[in-house]
Amino acid sequence: MSTRNLPDIGSAVTFATENPRAALATAIKYGAGIIVAIWMLFPIYWMVTVSIQPQEVIMNWPPRFLFFTPVLEHYVTLFTEQNFGRYLFNSFVVAAGAVLISVIIGVPAAYSLSRMDVYGGHHIGFWILSTRMIPPLSIMVPLFIFFSDVGLDRSLLGLMIVHFLITLPMIIWIVKGFIDELPQSLEESAMVDGCNRIQAFREIVVPLVMPGIAAAGFISFIFSWNNFLLALVLTGGDTRTAPLVIQSSMGYLSINWGMLGAAGTVTVLPVVLISLALRNHLVEGLTMGAVKQ
Structure with a gap:
């Protein structure tokens, strides 16, 4: 030894x-x-x-x-009688889809706000941030009416769209902070060597801020994965997500503690596994910019 x-x-x-x-x-x-x-x-x-x-x-x-x-x-009952695997899959589809779309749209938007002289850019940035200030309860009824009219109520697509609208500002503002820390001389050198703006963004900026993108995506994923209120209003039946099934273990007269513990453990496990897989990026991303050179 x-x-x-x-x-x-x-x-x-x-x-x-x-x-x-x-x-x-x-x-x-x-x-x-x-x-x-x-x-x-x-x-x-x-x-x-x-x-x-x-x-x-x-x-x-x-x-x-x-x-x-x-x-x-309790685990056997959870997956055989409660069909918890289906609801866990619903949560993953909604969270992964919302975060993926938010990253695809949010990272270029963050770069634009950080690097380009957009007319009214400060107002646009504040407007994007202000969408996170709205209490979810204040928009539940309009959202339900709208999605009912377009036929997306009780659907995973409707819930994914709402989660995307909420996670997108989070992605934009977190990634923008990381891009602000990068010296513009890196992109200017790449463009002097023949890269255009898009190539400099793709080849220089994105790899350097990838830890920040991973951290922002993971934080957004946790929000979407754990969200209860939006799923309660916009889904139902086979489209329910895992948090709703966990809540169903608590009845009016009693609580099935064993089922509640099993459902909670299974729901926490994917987030833990993802955090372990991304731990290097998360640590680097959450500490990036903490020390000034």
Whole structure:
């Protein structure tokens, strides 16, 4: 077994002996970090635990977090009787479609607002941002009437269009901030070498701000994936999304905690997997521009 990555206990003891205040501050910092991490991760652990506990164990008091026989009955019921896989697929189609269209339209729009001298560009940017200030409840009735008239009520396409209209401003403003950080000399050098504006955008700007695009797309995906209110009004039946099915586990007189935990775990899992797949881009994108050169 390699000891290359193991902590040097002797150096730590020497440091603590020679610098007791610094050692105490370090211990407090790491201790506080561990407490915060446990505080934030415990609800997720509890949700996963409830999803694999028998119903009689779930109702025990005090609750059991350890030492129980795990079962998969809640997951089996979720996918066989509740057909949860279909609703999970609906959520993915709506979220992925809305984010994909928003990125295709939003990234060039962000570049235009950042680099081009558009007449009234500041007003256009503020107007785009102002669409995020509208309370969703204030537009529910007009949206429902409009989509009913055009035949898109209770459809995934109608919900995708609404999510696109909401995620597009988010994509534009986040990506615009990343493009603003890039020196224009990079594009000017490319155009001197023979590239036109579109080629400079495609070959120079997009690769450099790809971490920002990934971060903006992921944030927008989470919003669309977790949205409940819009799906409640604009979908129904087989077009429902996962958050609506999770809510159906809570009845008037009782709550099916096992089903609720299983549905919540399955719904969180795709977002976790996507974040792990994009973690390098997300870390780079969320920290880009934090340090001025």
